[in-house]
Amino acid sequence: MERDEATLYIRQQCLISFEDALKMQPETRLEKIFSTLDLYPIISRLPRKHNGPRGYNAKYKLRALIAAKIEQIPTMAALVRRLKNDPVFRYICGFGVIASVPSEATMSRFLRELTETGILKELFKSLVNKAEQMGIIDCTSIAIDSTKIEAYEKTKPRKYVSQNGKSADWGVKRNTDGNTEAWFGYKVHAAVDTKSELPVAITVTPANVHNSEIALKLVKKASSVLVKSPKFYLMDSAYDCNDIYETIKNDFHAQAIIALNLRGTRQPRAGFDFDGTPVCSAGFRMVYWGSDNGVNKFRCPHVLDKAECPFGTDWCSSSNYGMVIKTKIEDDSRLFCSPHRGTKNWQKLYDERTSVERYFGRQKKHLGLESITVQGTKKVETHAYLCAIALIATVTAVNTAEREQKAA
Structure with missing residues (x-):
């Protein structure tokens, strides 16, 4: 039986998935996200107090941009229309129920400032850290x-x-x-x-x-x-x-x-197959027999009934254990790895x-x-960060609410 001393992680699902969160009512989902999303440390790092011509709070504008991703609002113009026409959505983002909302130009300028300052990267990092602390990541x-x-x-x-x-x-x-x-x-x-x-x-x-x-x-x-x-x-x-x-x-x-990637590879390294498995002098692939401290061990396939060698075991080794070959990962980190490439544990990881x-x-x-x-590139990256932030914030917030409900 093949053995491998590499420790592998057994997959466990987080308490609630992103798909589960999508089944919630939009208002409830957004409320849960914003109640656990601390934006002040990020907004406070903007180079100047960011108010629009009517004093629109930067925190609320950032909430609106995140909400746009979660609600699949495709354009800035569509986001402004949603803020104008949906008082509940407007209120959840932080704007007053009967108050005015920022214009498309104001929101575009704010998005440009987020791109120039790069503070979304800091928000992303803080959310990753929080998810890691909660054991989600x-x-x-x-x-x-x-x-x-x-x-x-x-x-x-x-x-x-x-x-x-x-x-x-x-x-x-x-x-x-x-x-x-x-x-x-x-x-x-x-x-x-x-x-x-x-x-x-x-x-x-x-x-x-x-x-x-x-x-x-x-x-x-x-x-x-x-x-x-x-x-x-x-x-x-x-x-x-x-x-x-x-x-x-x-x-x-x-x-x-x-x-x-075997394209362009003409032949494997001498004494080995393409995947780093040693080949014995009779031409048979040797059997992987575990890894220890960066050293992979391979045994004679004839002794282990994996091949019928016409020369028997005496040709290669006088021991009943059969010939053994060891490879060190440090000798060729591409060819040799732990767990060994092609084994069940390697495939499970891959x-x-x-x-x-x-x-x-x-x-x-x-x-x-x-x-x-x-x-x-920079503006597209801002767009990608907003999408990633929306995903992590959704999963983290709903898991937080689920845990609080179980603890109550």
Whole structure:
């Protein structure tokens, strides 16, 4: 029986999911979110007292922007109309029931200031910390991936695109059917906790930036935000490069679980199969027999009845235990990992990578991640942060209410 000494996390669901929160009445949902969302420390860091021409409170405007994501209000004009026409919504956001509301221009200026100051990143970080303290975010395994976002601006031929990293560009990727598709726009990159399926780090780039260029930036961001250090970082084959494996191992003391990209690989390393499994002198794959302190152990397949070797065991070893080969992760952090690539425990971890895909699915279906009406990488990133903040705030607030109800 195969053994593995690596400790794996057993998945547990948080008390209440985002989908459960969507079943609530909109007014109740927003009230719960805003009652637990402390915006004052963030608003107080704005460079100046932010009042519009009629003295609109910045806290209320930020509430309205978050509510717009939760209520799937697609544009600033639609948000202003909702504030004008829905007194309950207006009151929950903080504005008076019969008071005036900020104009579209006022809200746009406020959004621009949020982009320039970057304070939404601080709000995002505080919400991640709160979710981690509550045990909603577990941090054991972090999944990393990106999703495409089509630009709001008109497409341009590639030769006219500014290569400054601040605007939309052309990107190419393979879809789930294996077909190549191109789009003009951006990529939203995210690192997601696999237990809660909540983001712990996000960034936005033009569509032409390769995923592997952003992976370590996300790992660094996640590491700086989380109190607990993740043990595993899970990624698909687009991230298969030596630098990612080595940096995660040496600098972050974690294990990269990444599918191998075998395109262009002509033959495996001498004495090994493509996945890092040693091959015996008779040509049989050896049997993985556990990992200890970064050392993987493999045993003779003939002794373990996994292969019928014509030479028997005496050819390789005089011991009844059979020949043993050990590999050290430090010798080749891409080829060797713990748990060993291809084992049930490795596959179990890698399967958790789909949590980041579900995160992007919720963002697009319920929070309007694809419905951008802004241009430029920084503004799109502000949009992505608002969507992420809305998701974490919703899950955290409803879990808080659920726990208080059980404690009562």
